[in-house]
Structures are given as structure tokens and as C-alpha cells.
Amino acid sequence: MGEQHQMVVRNDGFVWVEIPHPSRDTMAELGRSFPFHELNLDDCLSKIQIPKIDRYPDHVFIILHFPVVEHGSVVRSGQLAVFMGAGYLATVHQDELKPVSDIFPACAAGDPKQRQELMGRPAGYLFHSPVDALVDDMLEMVKKVRGNISDIEETVFDERLSAAKEVSYLRRQTMALRRMAIDLSATLQEFGTRDIQRFSGDEDLVPYFDDVKDHLERAVRALEEARETVEIFKDTDFMHGVDRSNKILAVLTIIFTLSMPATILSSFYGMNTDLPSVQGIPFGTLAVVVAASLSAAACMFGYFRRLKWI
Template sequence: MGTQTLTYGSVTWIDIIHPTPADVENLQERFPYIHPLNLEDVRSPMERPKIDVDDNYLFVVMHFPLFDKRLSLSRPREVDLIIGRGYVVTVHDGVLKPLTTLYELCEDDELQRQRLLGRGANHAFYTIIDQLVDYVLPILRKVDGNIRDIEEDIFTRDTREVIREISLVRRDVIALRRIIRQQVPIVEQLEQVEHPIIHEDLEEYFGDIADHLYKARDIVDENYEIITSLADTVDTLASHRINEVMRILTVISVIMLPLTLISSIYGMNVPLPGQPEFRQDPNSFWLIAVFMVLISLVMLWYFRKRNWL
């Protein structure tokens, strides 16, 4: 979409979506004092979160989660911000709704544009970051809901399905944890940085953003502990069910062992000692069958008495 520009009074917001080399060149021509390394970071599709302090501007790289419904996974999306005297530059890929929605509101409504840009570039810079950070909380609430659903169904649903859902949620929680934890030092630096562009009266505002990030970090850490405990629980349930199956199969095998022995002995094609004509007796089959049933019943009674069944 290229470069978009909003202006109110002496403050300008330059929004660049999917920056092209031409967009970066225009940015360099307009602000020649921006360091080439920072412009290189702008062109890069994925940079680690950081903050670079220059005499004329601040360059900030932050990541925010975007949920991928196809993979059931939150992926990091990068936002580059440059704040200087009288301007704010945002560079992103256009998929973070808080940022695109804020720009569209300011573009369509002069009152919204006044609220954002009328108090200076530094306040606009704070507002943009605050909107992006607040967007994290609904994502975490969705994760909370998924975890509650698993908690309610863990003892009633099919184990394989529960294991799959736990694995998906745990993967998402790990991704969110990695994204959120990396943003905390950036906001802490913004809260403490001493720069003429960032006024001292904004320290409390960035402190509020830091509190929101601390809250999000605590929530995702708690979710990680809960989902890990649920995984341990479902592993225990699966092991218990496997043990139950193995116990039944073992009992069946033990009961069949003497029956197999008896049938093998009487199935041999040699005379039995002392009973050479036993096989010719018309009642021999039923006598052996009754004897085998009695052995099975005695063994079942013994297993029940020992609480093995």
C-alpha cells in the first residue's frame, strides 16, 4: 500500500505498509539524519525488539501477536516506530488491526486526528504503542477460555482429542510468552529514557503501558503453568487407562495359561498314562470342559480376593 501521511497542526504521522525500496528512499530523503542501519532494519522483515537512541530521533522495534486460525498459533508481527520532532513514523505489514483501525479513524474523523496528533508527536507515539499493547489482552482472554474448556472436559472427552487440544494451546502459550516477554524491556527503557523528544510528563504514561505488559506477562506465565499441569494430568490419566487395559489383558493371559496347558496335554496323539481309552469316552470332552471352567472360576475368585480385579 506504500506510504500514507496524516497531518494535524505541526505534527505528522507517516504510516508505511509493506515498505518498498522507494518508500525507504523517500523516508531517507525527508529525514536524512536517520541512520542507514535503522533504514536497513526498516527493510528487514523481522528484527528483534530493540530501541536505538539518537540525538534527533528514537528508533523502536516491537513485536505484537497475531493469531493464525489455520495453525491455531500466535505469530509475532513487527512494528517499527520512529519518533522525532514533529513526526511519528510507523512501518508494518498492515495486519495488526489496532494500528490500521487507528489510522483509518484519524483519516476519516478530524476530531480523532486532533486527539491523536494535537498533543504532540510524543503523545501520538505513546497512544500508538498503548493501542497495540491493549490488543494483547483480548488474545490472552481467548487463551484463558480455551484452557477452561479443557479443564471442564479433561475427564469426560476422548484422551487423544484432549491431548491434541492441550498441545495446540501449550504451543500458542509458549509463542505468546516469547513475544510478550521481549516487549517488557523496551517499554521499561522508554519509561526511563532521558531524551528531549520524550517529555518527562510521559513517564507515567509509559509506566502504565509497562503495567499492562506486566499484567499480560503474568497472565501468560500463569497460563503456561496451568497448561503444563493439565498436560501432566492427562498423561497420568492416559497412563492409568493403559495400566487398566494391561491389567485386564494380563488376567486373561494368566487364566488362559492353565487352560492352554490342559488342552495341549489332551490334544497330544499319544495315550494318557492309566487312561489309554479316555478319548473314546463320549463324556470326556464335557468333563475336560467343566474342569477348565472350574479352574477359570477359581482363578477369578482368587484374583478378586487379592483385589487384582
């Protein structure tokens, strides 16, 4: 690999290869350096792979999904592909996964003691370090979602206001985070059950991955609660919207109903026909029509009030 691009860092025979924006050329070069299956190399170039673990005699191939924030607030899935074997770790990702991008330079150009702390231990420990940091980032996003839910609660339950846009945004965030947290928890549970011993050396890495799984379980529980709350908010905002629409329609209907007497009377006397009782009186017909219309409207208004429609 091209070390001039700081793509590879070595420590006491251990190799970490980091490919932040893979291309076919870089993946082909990786395939020439390590015995990786070509289908796994192709998977690294795709953004739509589902989380999985492929096992081989000398290594495992893992795909994990973590939340990535784009356009300042929209959460979507970012893929991290990992090849892990005895004495090496290769991480491939197309999106900017900050913890991975921070840890690799720290190993490549940082304090030798820090490099030894991360890379002088089994491959499973180095794999745990960025995964743990990425899960912590996910927890922070979950906390932010819960804070946003609390922020719009008063708006949602104020029948005069509409919060449809805010509720839709939170619903999308919650669904995306929940889906990733559940898939990530299942994949790491499978890794901890079947593969962790292969890459632990003489160390017991189970407590480290148990801590990650505990964080994920907390995230899933928080997201389940957030999903239920957002659904309540959605139903509440919908009911308030329906109620506001009904009130508007009721007012418009009442206005139309009260104007019906005037419409009917004016249609009878709209051809300049004088009423017999007011012949010779200026504007007599107009006065009779207006008076009759107002009387009919007043009677209808009183009747509606009695029925408590107004």
C-alpha cells in the same frame, strides 16, 4: 512517499508515515526522505528481529512484538518497527496490526479535530496511541486464554476423557503471549526511563506509558498464573492417560493369563490323542480339556481377586 496510497498524513508540520507491507523500494524511498540508518531499514524487512531500541542524535528506532492471530486461533509474533523523531513518526509492519491500521486512516481522512488530537501533540503521544491499543488487544487475548483454561478444566480432571490436544494448544498460546508480554514490558520500560522526555515536548507523558506498563504487568501476571495452571493440566492429563493405558494393559494381561491353561492343555492334546480315562466317550478329550482349562482359569481368577488385582 506516495501520498496517493495514503501512506503519509501531515498536520501542522508533523508527519506520520505508515508502511503496512514494506518492500525494498518503499524502504529505500523512506531512507531518502529521512536520515535513517540503512541497517534499521533492513531490520524492517525482517520478521526475526528481537525487540530493541536504537538511539541516534535526532531520532530513535524501536522494534516491538505484538500478538497476531492467524488461521482463526493460532497466535504468533507480529513486528512493529517505529522511527520516531522531532516532528515525525514512521511505522512499518509486515503483519496486519489492526489498531495501527485503524488509527492511521482516522488521521488521514477523519475528523480534523481527531487528527489534531493525535498529531497536534508530541511524537511520544502519537507513538503511545497505537501501542496502547495493541496492548489492550493483547489483554483481550490473555482473557480469552484464561476463559479457554476454565472451559477445559472439567474435561482435564475427568479420568475417562483425554484433553491432550486442548492442553497443548493452550500451552502454545500461553507461552507465545507470555514471551511477547515480557519482551514488550522490558522494551517500553527502557523507553520510559531513557527516551520519553525527548519526545514529550511540554507535556508529561509518563502517566500514559505508566498506564501501558500497568496493563502489561497485569498481562504478565495473568500469563504466569495461566502457565502454572496449564502445566498442572498437562501433568494431570498425562497421569490420567497413563492410568487408562495401565488399566487396558491390565485387562489384556489378565485375559492372556486366564487363557494360558487352555493353551497349555490344548498343546498337549492337540494331536487327536485320547485320554485313557475317556476312551470310547464321544468328545471325551475335548470335555476334559475344557473342564481343566476352566477350572484352572477360575482358580487364577479367584487368586487375582484375593490379591485385589481385579
